[in-house]
Amino acid sequence: MLEDLVLKNRSYRRFEQSVRVEETTLRKLIGLARMTASAMNSSL
Numbered sequence: 001m002l003e004d005l006v007l008k009n010r011s012y013r014r015f016e017q018s019v020r021v022e023e024t025t026l027r028k029l030i031g032l033a034r035m036t037a038s039a040m041n042s043s044l
Helices: 002-008 023-034
Strands: none
Touching: none
């Protein structure tokens, strides 16, 4: 189950520009992203 989630995880570089997103939604998403785990872009 965890393996499936990890394998499906993707980093998207392009976004659908025709879809409008409210500022409050963006702020909420940014706040959530700040709380997620990160390797701080370091390599092993």
